[in-house]
Amino acid sequence: MTTRVGVTGAAGFIGSHVCDRLLERGYEVVAVDDLSYGSPANLATCLESSRFSFEVLDCTQRRPLRQAFDGCEAIFHLAAKKIPRFGGTLSTLEVNVGGVNAAAAVAMSLGADLIFTSTSDVYGKATPPFEEDGDIVLGPPTTKRWAYAASKLYDEHFLLALGEERGLKATILRLFNAYGPRNHLTWWGGPVVTFYESLLDGEPMEIHGDGLQTRTFTYVTDIAEGIVDALERPESRGEIINLGGTETLTIIELAERMQALAGAPGPLAARFVPYESLPGKYQDVRARVPNTDKARRLLGFQPQVGLGEGLELTLAWHKQLRADDAAEAAALP
Secondary structure: OOOEEEEEOOOOHHHHHHHHHHHHOOOEEEEEEOOOOOOHHHHOOHHHOOOEEEEEOOOOOHHHHHHHOOOOOEEEEOOOOOOOOOOOHHHHHHHHHHHHHHHHHHHHHHOOEEEEEEEHHHHEOOOOOEOOOOOOEOOOOOOOOHHHHHHHHHHHHHHHHHHHHHOOOEEEEEEOOEEOOOOOOOHHHOHHHHHHHHHHHOOOEEEEOOOOOEEEOEEHHHHHHHHHHHHOOHHHOOOEEEEOOOOEEEHHHHHHHHHHHHOOOOOOOEEEEOHHHOOOOOOOOOEEOEOOHHHHHHHOOOOOOOHHHHHHHHHHHHHHHHHHHHHHHHHOO
């Protein structure tokens, strides 16, 4: 009998790829999304399957979520709001806390497993490589960007406490800088998407700070595989696990590689924006590098798409979007 699973944030960047993987592995998928950032277009292939259903739904609404996920044996809670870089702090806190409260309540009422996606941002200013049991060092609450990390850290504590005291079977995955096709075409989607959009527009890439901050990037299909693998590895319940790549580079190096792939001539086409000019007393993470030993041990996680290949695939997607938009415009009367 096919296992029925629920996915929140299903029409989003990562959520839609998770739905793809679930269907490929034979699951029946009940998908929900409020479409605030996701798009039904991301689910075009999924909607062709008889084992897939989709409903527009706010994940913080417990009763409708329980009705939608009736009969599900597992829930993937991916819906969230990200760093409030340019505003929306209260919404970030409300959605991320309300969403996990609802998803956990539904999972417990169903006796279902819960796979929850947290974020590498919870490590804040800690010293890398980040380990799951390592220290957490967040900036002050007067800096709005830490609201995202604080909300996700609350979510983690909440789920672990429910597991210990009420038997919730939950796995917590801290994701590191996913990128690739279907990402949101704004800063919401991170530097890769915004850099490519700028390059294809013939505009300078906007680099915040000095560009020497270091990151690892993980192609979205590898992230999606790791998320689905967590469901199939019951030994991961009650654990926090880093999911990410290990190839480290600076944001300037990323921009240089992307500019070369895009075929843009000349020196680095970038505009540096000081943190002081960003709203909300913005602060950044200087270095973000995971220790992924636990992911390899518990999930067999091993990214398959290198950064060079992933950046090429992502560039092709951006170009195809523009070609499709041009064709649609040309077809208008």
